[in-house]
Structure formats: C-alpha cells, structure tokens
Amino acid sequence: MPKKISYSFEFFPPSSPEGIKNSKDTRQQLSAFKPEFYSVTFGAGGSTRDLTLETVLEIKQEGFNAVPHISGISSTKAEIKTLLDLYQQHNIKHLVVLRGDVPHGAVSRGEFKHANELVSFIRQETNDYFHIEVGAYPEYHPEAVSSQTDIQNFKNKVDAGANSAITQFFFNADAYFRFMDECLIADIDIPIVPGVMPIYNIKQLARFASNCGAEIPRWLRIKLESYGDDLPSLRSYGVDVVSELCETLIGWDVPSLHFYTLNQAGIISRIIQNIEST
Numbered sequence: 001m002p003k004k005i006s007y008s009f010e011f012f013p014p015s016s017p018e019g020i021k022n023s024k025d026t027r028q029q030l031s032a033f034k035p036e037f038y039s040v041t042f043g044a045g046g047s048t049r050d051l052t053l054e055t056v057l058e059i060k061q062e063g064f065n066a067v068p069h070i071s072g073i074s075s076t077k078a079e080i081k082t083l084l085d086l087y088q089q090h091n092i093k094h095l096v097v098l099r100g101d102v103p104h105g106a107v108s109r110g111e112f113k114h115a116n117e118l119v120s121f122i123r124q125e126t127n128d129y130f131h132i133e134v135g136a137y138p139e140y141h142p143e144a145v146s147s148q149t150d151i152q153n154f155k156n157k158v159d160a161g162a163n164s165a166i167t168q169f170f171f172n173a174d175a176y177f178r179f180m181d182e183c184l185i186a187d188i189d190i191p192i193v194p195g196v197m198p199i200y201n202i203k204q205l206a207r208f209a210s211n212c213g214a215e216i217p218r219w220l221r222i223k224l225e226s227y228g229d230d231l232p233s234l235r236s237y238g239v240d241v242v243s244e245l246c247e248t249l250i251g252w253d254v255p256s257l258h259f260y261t262l263n264q265a266g267i268i269s270r271i272i273q274n275i276e277s278t
C-alpha cells in the first residue's frame with residue numbers, strides 16, 4: 001500500500017495571454033493530485049508584484065489554496081505593509097517569505113537585508129495571521145560563510161516566527177538527510193519540505209543549479225548530456241531519477257513534497273503517478 005503524501009506546486013506569474021491560459025490548464029491537470037496549495041513566485045526586487053497578486057487571486061477564484069511568495073530585497077517596510085494589507089483583504093493566510101536575489105543594477109537593497117528581518121516584520125505587523133514558510137538549503141546557500149552560520153541563519157528565521165520551510169532543489173537525498181540531522185542538533189523542529197525540480201532540459205537545469213548553488217551530480221550530468229538533442233529520452237530518464245529521489249524521501253517520512261513546476265504539468269504528473277504506484 002503506497003504511503004499517503006501531500007503535494008504543493010510552485011508557479012511563476014505568467015504575463016502573456018497564452019502563458020496565463022497554459023498556467024490555468026496546468027493547475028487543472030495538477031489538481032488531480034489534490035495539492036495542499038499552489039504557490040506563486042515574486043520577481044526579484046518586487047518586479048512581478050502585481051502579476052503575483054493577480055495570479056494568486058486567479059488561483060483563489062479557481063477554488064484552490066493560493067500562497068504568494070514575498071521577498072524583502074529592494075522593498076521598503078511601507079511597500080511590504082501595503083502588500084500584507086492586500087493579502088489580508090483577500091483572505092490569503094499563507095506566505096512563502098524570502099530575502100530574494102539582488103536584482104541586476106539595483107541601487108538600493110531596501111529595508112530588509114535578510115529573510116529573518118522580513119519574517120519578524122510580518123509577525124510584528126500581523127501577529128499570527130499568516131502561516132509563514134521560509135527557504136532552506138540542504139546543500140547550503142551559495143553565499144553561506146560556513147555550514148554552521150548557514151544553519152544558525154536558518155534558525156534565526158524559525159525564531160523570528162517561521163512555521164515551516166521549503167528547500168532549494170537537490171538530487172542527492174543524503175544532503176537533505178544530513179541537513180535534517182543538523183537542524184535536529186540546532187533544535188529546529190519545524191516541518192522542512194523538500195523542493196523537487198523536474199528535469200526538462202540540461203541547459204536550463206545547469207543554469208538554475210549554478211544560480212542557486214544546487215549540485216547536479218557528475219553521474220547525472222554526464223548521463224543527461226549523453227542524450228544530446230533527444231529530449232523525450234532525456235525527460236524519461238529524468239522522470240525515473242526524480243521519481244526515485246521522491247520515493248527515497250517518502251520512505252524517510254518527509255512531511256510533503258513541493259514541486260517547482262515551471263508552469264508545466266506533464267513531467268510532474270508522470271513522477272507522481274510513478275511514486276503513487278509503488
């Protein structure tokens with residue numbers, strides 16, 4: 001009997017009419033897996049602020065739980081407060097709270113230097129109204145000064161009021177297990193949900209991995225490269241690899257799985273069908 005596991009799915013806010021229709025279709029397809037929520041990313045420096053809100057409201061209208069991401073970098077306290085007010089007016093009670101990546105050419109880093117400051121601000125302004133998720137990094141954040149300070153900085157977000165966390169993607173399950181051990185030692189006891197990245201193509205994956213400091217193991221990179229332009233075979237192999245990763249994580253009793261959808265349903269559906277059939 002397969003273990004019951006819950007899912008959440010992350011979207012970026014589409015801007016074109018085709019993109020909007022495609023995202024909506026994707027959500028309809030993924031709704032077969034009864035997701036806990038659909039989350040919507042927030043462009044660097046608030047560049048998609050309005051689109052994030054629009055997408056979140058659309059998801060709500062479709063009858064699903066919608067969770068906006070919100071990032072502090074380049075934002076003022078007044079801007080964040082306005083956004084929090086809007087979300088409260090729309091009865092949104094769940095946020096993914098991040099520092100954000102510094103946008104190219106940004107003049108000001110705003111009033112929030114790190115995510116823990118934004119979590120504290122949200123708690124100060126809205127008490128326990130929001131369920132707050134934060135980011136976690138089993139392979140450490142690319143700016144980590146040391147493993148110890150990275151864990152301490154993660155703990156600071158929990159102490160500031162985070163309820164749960166979603167990890168950066170990884171392909172090495174051991175990194176997650178070791179990170180969980182370190183969290184246990186540091187008295188961090190919030191649920192930490194693995195973020196899962198499906199494999200669509202090698203160039204895109206390598207770009208994401210290099211930007212966020214996630215490792216593509218050598219065996220995986222060489223195998224993916226061997227498919228050249230044969231995308232269907234590369235994706236089939238990717239589905240097998242990611243399904244196995246998910247099965248390992250589920251075997252370890254993870255609280256849930258969060259998929260980075262890139263607004264596409266097909267490959268994720270195959271992965272979930274695989275893990276639900278074992």
Ligand code: FAD
Nearest residue numbers: 041042069098099100101114115135141143144153166168
């Ligand atoms: P922090 O927790 O602030 O950590 C960033 C770095 O600073 C770490 O190295 C940490 O150790 C260090 N640090 C933390 N506090 C201190 C301190 N007080 N002093 C010194 N160093 C400190 N980005 C977006 O722009 N939009 C999104 O929608 C988005 N969604 C994401 C969703 C998930 C699940 C994840 C994991 C990431 C997401 N990101 C998003 C990317 C994220 O913004 C970047 O990874 C960013 O570089 C760090 O964000 P953070 O919230 O983890 O930052």
